[in-house]
Amino acid sequence: MTSEQNGKARATLIGFSAVALWALLALFTVGAQPVPALQLNAMCFAIGGLIGVVWLAATGSFAILRSVPLRVYAFGTAGLFGYHYLYFSALSLAPPAEAGLIAYLWPLLIVLFSGLLPGERLRAGHILGALIAFGGAALIVAKGGISASSDALPGYALAFLCALTWSGYSLVSRRFGAVPTAAVTVYCLATSVLALGAHLAIEETIWPATTLGWTSVLALGLGPVGLAFFTWDIGVKRGDIQLLGTASYAAPLLSTLALILAGFATATPMIIVAAAMIAAGAFLAAIAGRRR
Template sequence: MIIDVRPNGSNGRLLALSMFVVAMWGITAWLRQVASELAPLELTGFAMLASAAASRFGANTRGALARAPRAHPWFAWLFVSGGLAGGAGFYFAALEFAPAAQVVVVTYTWPLLFALASDVYSRRRPSVITFFSLLLGLAGVVVMNGGAEMPRGSAWIGYAGGLLAGSSWVAYSLFLQVYERPIAQDFPAFFAAAGLLALVLQYGVHGGLVLPSDWQTYAVAIVLGVGPYGLGFIAWGHVVRNGNPRVIPVLPYAVPAVAAVTLVAAGNTQASVSLFAGCGLAAMACVSALRQ
């Protein structure tokens, strides 16, 4: 059957929220290029601290920094803060070692992994339509980026980083889907912990912070924190806890399409037939997933 996506229905609101997340994540690649002077962990740290500050304006978040450590066990911090820091940090690092197009192909295997892991954990029988939609979306990502090529030299590190970023998003999404305690009001604390973790790792790995003098770089870090990694992850957390588990994993396949259009509009990527063909396949995957 076709799910209810009426604008006034709960499913419609969740779908609209999902599209908002897709749009936020879709501009991440462009913003990363603008803030290229910041090291991956440093950019992650600043973005997460900006997320912590922005999320303080959410409902019932007052006192989150003092309340959250008592309200959630250690493994919640591992999956939520670790997933936030890992998803951003590994992705930014991957772009340092391998071409962005191929990194996207590797990273966006995560919706398929999330769908399979969610079904296995919940002891659901995998949906044929979901599996078909996921494969169709993955094909769209591959076509969008001109097909897959064998990595060379340090590109292996970039692809490994993309896989780790995707795995972090899978862990974050699956945990929020099954975690029983309310978490929305404590996001400021989880974001702050993720930011501090990234900056501590930056200091330990690189021996300190590299602070660029360009104020625009810091502005982009704040935008990343408030938008894609702030509002985006909070909204996604709400979607995975309340949305259709068959449809949710397919929607992120639209992210590469949004990213491609954004990069073309910014003049950072050249438009091509394969690019638009891949976008079409990703759109077909999302439509297919909605028909269940």
């Protein structure tokens, strides 16, 4: 394996660490209840942004932020804030299972549209692997069944826009490969400000009532809504984006396993089937990525 291949594999692994962190999102969100969604985002993205500030201060790298064009900051902020605002709006207008499943089309869209990126080639194995993994994720996300309703069409539309937003953010980030990952610091802080404004406009402020609640908010800001966006940036810019997209379907599986271990969910045979499908899909995508 060449040094370039080693670097790509390492970046892919770093990117997948974001998926592993996002698997803890549901667990910590349960612990942070009853904090409203937008308020929670404002708090957590502020913590995530502070991670970047501390890192920049420790490395003396603040000057690097001046080299980033304002349009890139606007793009990154729109990606992070837009995705989360659309996601929570979709879940408020449509049944969570259906809306969540539609929103979770983003890994499949990453795989499908990655062939448009310079130096990337989309193969049949990538598509098949992503579809199989999506099927495994669907078993978990829509475990309560699907009952489509015309009244929920606005929510479904927002969920699809949500999927387009995150897949677009991830793919365009690859085109901005020269932009330093430090820019994510600004994305997070700006998203926190926008989320705060939206919260004050439409939500009632409710603070965590227990030590567990505050600990959950801190954990969210440090991991799933903080460090994860920095490692995802590295992965989509320098890693195997097709494999990363397919492997992202492990997030709902890992999330369910975390809830089971914490006692918030029960293990079922469906989990085993879903795990097998997600693993098979990732394997197919990995094999396709090795072919030249």
